[in-house]
Amino acid sequence: MMQAEIIAVGSELLGPSRLDTNSLFLTRELQRLGVPVIRKTILPDQREVLAAAIADACRRTPLVFTTGGLGPTEDDLTVTAAAQALGLALRQDAAAVRRLRRRFRNRHARMSRNNLQQTMRLADAQWLPNPVGSAMGQWCATPRGALVLLPGPPVELHRMFLEQVLPRLKDKLPRAAIHTRVLSLVGLDESRVDSLAAPLYRRVSNPATSILATAPQQVELHLTASARTPGGARIRTDRLARQLTRRLGTAVFSQDRQSLAEIVGHLLRQRRETLAVAESCTGGLLGAALTETAGASDYFLGGVLAYANAVKANQLGVSAVTLRRYGAVSAATAREMAAGVSRRLGADWGVAITGIAGPAGGSRTKPVGTVFVGIVNRAGAPAHSVRFHFSGDRDRIRRSSVLRALNELRLALLASPRR
Amino acid sequence: MMQAEIIAVGSELLGPSRLDTNSLFLTRELQRLGVPVIRKTILPDQREVLAAAIADACRRTPLVFTTGGLGPTEDDLTVTAAAQALGLALRQDAAAVRRLRRRFRNRHARMSRNNLQQTMRLADAQWLPNPVGSAMGQWCATPRGALVLLPGPPVELHRMFLEQVLPRLKDKLPRAAIHTRVLSLVGLDESRVDSLAAPLYRRVSNPATSILATAPQQVELHLTASARTPGGARIRTDRLARQLTRRLGTAVFSQDRQSLAEIVGHLLRQRRETLAVAESCTGGLLGAALTETAGASDYFLGGVLAYANAVKANQLGVSAVTLRRYGAVSAATAREMAAGVSRRLGADWGVAITGIAGPAGGSRTKPVGTVFVGIVNRAGAPAHSVRFHFSGDRDRIRRSSVLRALNELRLALLASPRR
Numbered sequence: 001m002m003q004a005e006i007i008a009v010g011s012e013l014l015g016p017s018r019l020d021t022n023s024l025f026l027t028r029e030l031q032r033l034g035v036p037v038i039r040k041t042i043l044p045d046q047r048e049v050l051a052a053a054i055a056d057a058c059r060r061t062p063l064v065f066t067t068g069g070l071g072p073t074e075d076d077l078t079v080t081a082a083a084q085a086l087g088l089a090l091r092q093d094a095a096a097v098r099r100l101r102r103r104f105r106n107r108h109a110r111m112s113r114n115n116l117q118q119t120m121r122l123a124d125a126q127w128l129p130n131p132v133g134s135a136m137g138q139w140c141a142t143p144r145g146a147l148v149l150l151p152g153p154p155v156e157l158h159r160m161f162l163e164q165v166l167p168r169l170k171d172k173l174p175r176a177a178i179h180t181r182v183l184s185l186v187g188l189d190e191s192r193v194d195s196l197a198a199p200l201y202r203r204v205s206n207p208a209t210s211i212l213a214t215a216p217q218q219v220e221l222h223l224t225a226s227a228r229t230p231g232g233a234r235i236r237t238d239r240l241a242r243q244l245t246r247r248l249g250t251a252v253f254s255q256d257r258q259s260l261a262e263i264v265g266h267l268l269r270q271r272r273e274t275l276a277v278a279e280s281c282t283g284g285l286l287g288a289a290l291t292e293t294a295g296a297s298d299y300f301l302g303g304v305l306a307y308a309n310a311v312k313a314n315q316l317g318v319s320a321v322t323l324r325r326y327g328a329v330s331a332a333t334a335r336e337m338a339a340g341v342s343r344r345l346g347a348d349w350g351v352a353i354t355g356i357a358g359p360a361g362g363s364r365t366k367p368v369g370t371v372f373v374g375i376v377n378r379a380g381a382p383a384h385s386v387r388f389h390f391s392g393d394r395d396r397i398r399r400s401s402v403l404r405a406l407n408e409l410r411l412a413l414l415a416s417p418r419r
Numbered sequence: 420m421m422q423a424e425i426i427a428v429g430s431e432l433l434g435p436s437r438l439d440t441n442s443l444f445l446t447r448e449l450q451r452l453g454v455p456v457i458r459k460t461i462l463p464d465q466r467e468v469l470a471a472a473i474a475d476a477c478r479r480t481p482l483v484f485t486t487g488g489l490g491p492t493e494d495d496l497t498v499t500a501a502a503q504a505l506g507l508a509l510r511q512d513a514a515a516v517r518r519l520r521r522r523f524r525n526r527h528a529r530m531s532r533n534n535l536q537q538t539m540r541l542a543d544a545q546w547l548p549n550p551v552g553s554a555m556g557q558w559c560a561t562p563r564g565a566l567v568l569l570p571g572p573p574v575e576l577h578r579m580f581l582e583q584v585l586p587r588l589k590d591k592l593p594r595a596a597i598h599t600r601v602l603s604l605v606g607l608d609e610s611r612v613d614s615l616a617a618p619l620y621r622r623v624s625n626p627a628t629s630i631l632a633t634a635p636q637q638v639e640l641h642l643t644a645s646a647r648t649p650g651g652a653r654i655r656t657d658r659l660a661r662q663l664t665r666r667l668g669t670a671v672f673s674q675d676r677q678s679l680a681e682i683v684g685h686l687l688r689q690r691r692e693t694l695a696v697a698e699s700c701t702g703g704l705l706g707a708a709l710t711e712t713a714g715a716s717d718y719f720l721g722g723v724l725a726y727a728n729a730v731k732a733n734q735l736g737v738s739a740v741t742l743r744r745y746g747a748v749s750a751a752t753a754r755e756m757a758a759g760v761s762r763r764l765g766a767d768w769g770v771a772i773t774g775i776a777g778p779a780g781g782s783r784t785k786p787v788g789t790v791f792v793g794i795v796n797r798a799g800a801p802a803h804s805v806r807f808h809f810s811g812d813r814d815r816i817r818r819s820s821v822l823r824a825l826n827e828l829r830l831a832l833l834a835s836p837r838r
Contacts, residue, residue, distance in 0.1 A: 014456050016447035017631050018440045028435035031601055037433050042459040049458075180434075191491040191531045198493070210464070211492055212431050213572065222431065277724070279703070284696075287703025287724045294813060296702070301577030302730040304723055305696070305706045311721040311764055313509070315734075345730055359713055391526055392551045393715060396574060 002040045002145070002173055004030050005061040007053060009069035009078050011044040022067045022150075022157055029161060033169055034176030034226050035063065045069065050081035054147065058086065062145030063169075068152030070135035072114040078149055079120055079138070086142065089123045092116070096127065096136065105133060128164040132156050139168060146172075171418060176226050179233035181207075181241050183221040184214075184254040186407045193219045193248070200243050207237050216396045217403040218260075253410060260406040261289045267413040268299035268349070275409075276347035277303035278316055278337040279355040280328065281371065286402045301345045306337060311355075316340030329354050329366055334374030335383035342378050350376045350383070350411075353405050357397045369397050373405045375412050421454045421564070421592060423554065424480040426472060428488035428497050429571060441486045441569075441576055448580060451599050451643060452592055454482065462713055463489065465660040469500035473566065477505065479565030482588075487571030489554035491533040497568055498539055498557070504542075508542040509533070515546065515555065522553060524828035551575050558587060559760040565591075595645045598652035600626075600660050602640040603633075603673040605826045612638045612667070617660050627658050635815045636822040672829060679825040680708045686832040687718035687768070694828075695766035696722035699747065699773040700790065705821045720764045725756060731773075735759030748773050748785055753793030761797050766775040767793040768831075769802070772824050776816045788816050792824045794831050 006027075008020035020042050027037045038061060043050055050069070057064045069078030083090045096119035104111040111266035118135055120128060128137030128148075133156040138149040148165060150157050151275060185193055190213045193360030207225035214220050221244060227238035245252045253263050268275055277286050283305060290300050306312040309328050317340040318333055324333045334352050342350025362368035369390040376383035386408055390400040424448075425437035439461050446456045459481060469488070476483045488497030504508045517539035523530040529751055537554055540546060547556030547567075552575040556567040567584060569576050604612060609632045620628035626644035631637050640663060644655035664671045672682050687694055696705050702724060726733040728747050732739060734822050736759040737752055737803035745751045753771050761769025774790030788809040795802035805827055809819040 014446065014459065016443055016450055016629075019440065019443065021438065024435055024438065026538070027433065031435055038463055040433065040461040044457055074463075075792065086740070136422060137749070189528075191533050194492040195531050210430050210494055212429075213490070222434070277703075281710075282707070283715070284703025284706025284722070284724070285721075287698070287726075288701070288707050288817075289703075291700075291702030291726065292814070294776075297726060300702070300726050302726040303703070303722040304732070304734075305703070307706075307710065307716060307719050307721040308764075314725075315721070315763070345727075357713070361713075382627040389526070393578075395711070396551065398707075 002035045002063060003061055004035050004065060005039045005057045006037055006042070007050075007057060007064065007066045008040065008042045008046065009050060009066055010173050011075070013042045013068075017141055021267060022069070022152065022154060024281075024304060025154070026065055026067070026161065027157060029166070031178055031180075032180045033173055035169070035173065043076055044105040045075040047077045047081045047084070050077055051084040051279055054082055054085035056149055058142045058144065064142070064145075064147045065150060066148070066155060067150050070118065070149060070151045072112065072118055072134065074114075076117070079117070080124065082138075082140070082147060082149060083122055086122070087139070087141070087149065090120045093119050093121045093122060093127070096121065100134060128160050128381050129155055130160055131163075132159055137164065139165070139207040143317070155220060170382070176228060177233045178224060178226045179230060179237050180222060180224045181237040181255060182257050183223070183241060183244060183248075183252050184257065184260075185219045185221070185248060185287075186217055186253055186260060186403055188219060188248075188251050189213070190219050193221065196247055197221060197244055200247060201240065204240065207240050209240070215403070216392065216400040217304065250411060250414070253407070259289075259292070260403060260410065262293055263405050263412065264410050265290070265293065265296060270411070271418050273348035273352065274299050274301050274346075275349045276301050276341045276345035278341035278350065278352040279303065279305050280307060280312070280337070281357040282353045282401050283396050284309060285398055286318040286351065286405055289402050289406065301347050303345070311335045316344065329356055329370060330373060331374075332370050334372035334385040335376070337419075338374035338376040342376055346376055348373070349409065350378070351405055353401050355388075355397070355401055357394045357401075359394060371389045371397070371401045371404075373401070373408050375408050376418055377412065380416055421482060422457045422480055423449050423454050423482040423484060424458045424460070424476045425456055426483065426485045427459065427461045427477060428464065428469060428485055430488075430494070432461045439486070441571065441573060442673065444573070444577060445484055445486070445580065448585070452588060453595070453597060453645065454588075454592070458603035464494040464496055466496045466500045466503065467531050469496055470503035472790065473501055474670055477561045477563065477566055483561070483566045484569060485567070486569050486576060489537065489556065489568060489570045490552065491531070491537055494535075495536070498536075499542065501557075501559065501566060501568060502541055505541070505559065505566065507559070509539045510542060512540045512546070512660055515540065519553060524728055543596050547579050549575050549579055556583065558584070575699050589753060596649040596652045597643060599643045599655050600656040601672060601676050602660060602663060602667070602671050603643070603676070603679075604638045604640070604667060604670045605636055605672055607638060607667075607670050607677060608632070609638050610638065615661055615666055616640060619666060620659060625657065626659050628659070634822070635809070635811060635819040669830065669833070672826070678708075678711070679822060679829065682711055682714065683718065683825050683829050683832070684709070684715060684718055687827065690832070692767035693718050693720050693765075694768045694770065695720050695760045695764040697760035697769065697771040697793075698724050699726060699731070699756070700776040701772045702726060702821050704750060704817055705772060705824055706769065708821050708825065720766050720825075722764070723760050731756060735763070746785070748775055748789060748791060750791050750793075750804040750806060753791035753804040754795070755793075757793035757795040758802045759802075761795050767797055768828065769797075770791070770824050771826050772820050774807075774816070774820055776813045776820075778813060790820045790823075792817070792820070792827050794827050796831065796835055799835055814828055
């Protein structure tokens with residue numbers, strides 16, 4: 001199988017505030033062609049370092065892409081480093097000089113001497129024209145495949161890749177297609193998912209499977225298959241996805257990267273039902289998650305942030321007896337919060353969270369991480385609640401609470417008959 | 420000069436949708452110590468590839484950090500690869516096994532066999548404890564310096580770096596004292612801050628100053644000075660910080676990395692006053708920000724998420740006339756929401772947000788990004804409101820709204836006499 005490597009050039013990409021985002025575009029485009037990216041390297045503007053890394057990459061991997069370092073300044077060293085790496089001469093290209101002069105004339109700009117370094121071509125390389133900038137790219141054959149020099153500015157890179165690189169790659173590649181499916185799971189940890197799923201995914205090497213803990217309480221299984229046609233690749237991922245879903249049950253909440261909040265919204269919208277939330281320790285995170293995607297107003301009415309006990313009592317109708325006898329963090333309070341908010345806001349469903357996010361406030365019977373989720377469907381049975389114990393710091397406990405509250409609502413929606 | 424390299428491990432980081440963001444944190448922290456990062460490499464979960472790259476890096480660079488691949492699954496290969504790279508034996512650590520069993524017992528969870536691979540330590544390496552996860556890190560001396568294995572989840576990585584790695588690094592670095600001061604600003608963009616601040620910070624090279632856009636509406640100025648003593652370094656940063664603060668005025672909300680929500684909480688606590696919030700387009704994000712830090716119950720009572728107009732009317736008392744004449748996204752509605760929530764919850768202060776986060780819902784007079792913030796102090800003047808227009812996508816508009824609402828409250832608190 002053809003493979004690729006990406007080398008991003010630029011000292012600014014080694015600072016604390018910028019990432020090499022160009023590689024995401026390249027990776028996506030290459031994946032569509034069935035070419036996986038097997039390594040990314042980010043390097044400073046230093047010729048010796050660049051030359052050594054380009055030489056290593058070209059020995060190791062058939063397709064090597066560099067991004068950046070094609071500009072007119074002294075920091076732009078990719079072309080000279082590539083020449084050194086491959087032991088190739090650099091030639092000034094008279095046609096390129098004329099083109100560049102014309103470009104500057106047309107824009108009524110003065111060309112500085114530095115710009116001439118942009119007309120130096122690796123021996124035997126092909127120019128890759130740049131319709132939106134002065135830095136041309138280069139396609140240079142290597143013993144194992146090709147070294148492709150691309151500019152750093154995303155607009156220039158995208159256009160050059162799509163117009164110049166893609167056609168050349170398609171000529172070279174066997175006609176393979178890739179399909180990826182992502183199973184999203186809630187409530188099982190990574191090792192538990194692995195021990196359940198491994199017996200199934202280990203029997204096949206295509207699709208390849210990887211497991212990823214993406215957030216507290218959330219794990220993803222990525223299945224990537226290749227085949228001669230897109231349909232063939234899809235059939236392979238779908239088959240394994242079905243087997244895994246059967247094994248993992250309702251823990252799988254999405255097969256196409258939808259968030260848990262989106263899934264819940266989808267179920268509510270289908271049923272034309274509405275939702276209100278009551279939050280204590282999460283302080284608004286549940287509402288924030290539900291309204292992350294546009295269109296939530298179809299089903300989300302709003303809620304009450306009942307951080308203080310007085311708000312639980314006055315705005316949600318949690319009884320003084322309940323608060324006194326069981327405490328604000330209790331199954332009974334969670335149930336009364338859910339019932340109260342759905343009644344007051346006139347929603348079909350109510351979800352409540354009350355817990356101890358820490359670091360202070362824990363006790364022997366209710367340690368930090370103890371969280372109760374209350375759920376009610378006004379057309380159904382009385383409110384019920386579920387007790388959780390989450391680990392981690394305050395942030396993690398709050399995020400876990402939101403995820404599991406959404407999941408409890410999802411399970412209740414799935415279990416409740418549509419009216 | 421000491422230098423560092425970062426190797427991010429994980430096939431998922433070579434896909435089209437995820438970047439190695441951990442390296443930004445590490446780069447920032449290392450920069451503060453005067454240690455530049457000279458290369459970043461992103462590698463798949465393949466032992467031979469990892470081992471070769473770790474070996475190269477340790478030959479090349481004194482400090483090598485790996486992130487990820489310390490989990491309990493078969494894909495987690497960093498430790499075995501490191502052993503291979505450095506030619507070290509791996510030993511199961513009995514104390515680590517006991518610790519892990521205890522961890523699982525405390526969480527009432529079953530430990531799977533896989534987890535035992537997390538107790539394998541490189542010969543002579545030191546464990547780096549992980550208080551928020553099962554994957555311990557390792558610090559292993561190398562001929563040129565050290566190889567440091569860190570976990571991939573950001574929460575675990577940050578904590579382990581700050582608590583375990585930083586003290587070890589400080590021991591190793593030459594005893595130049597370094598002091599960093601961070602000025603946090605709200606409401607000015609990066610280039611505006613630069614044009615105001617540059618005339619001051621360009622006059623000196625020590626402290627070095629860098630500008631960082633950390634979030635929508637938020638910019639940080641990092642001043643890093645070195646001197647022979649900590650006191651000397653501190654005097655240098657403090658002097659420049661004073662000059663900058665005089666120039667930048669109330670846009671500077673913190674000089675020691677406190678969040679805007681913490682600053683607001685601090686002001687409220689000082690005054691023994693309470694706060695309630697009313698949120699429409701932000702759906703709970705403001706409440707979530709206010710409750711991110713423990714102890715918010717000293718001043719934060721709660722709030723109402725008034726996503727639907729009926730909730731604005733029934734739960735907050737926004738008048739039907741206001742909603743009909745001016746619309747739900749208007750100065751009048753924002754004022755009535757703030758007044759309503761403070762009255763209903765009995766809070767001294769009320770803050771409200773109503774706006775159009777998009778992508779749909781905009782109009783010619785109120786385009787997407789139009790947001791009104793309402794503020795009221797029940798002991799003071801009637802509610803007032805401020806109109807904003809934010810750019811960016813839904814997420815960015817919502818985050819901007821929260822930041823500017825917190826800032827309006829901060830400015831109102833600063834302007835209002837203490838009772």
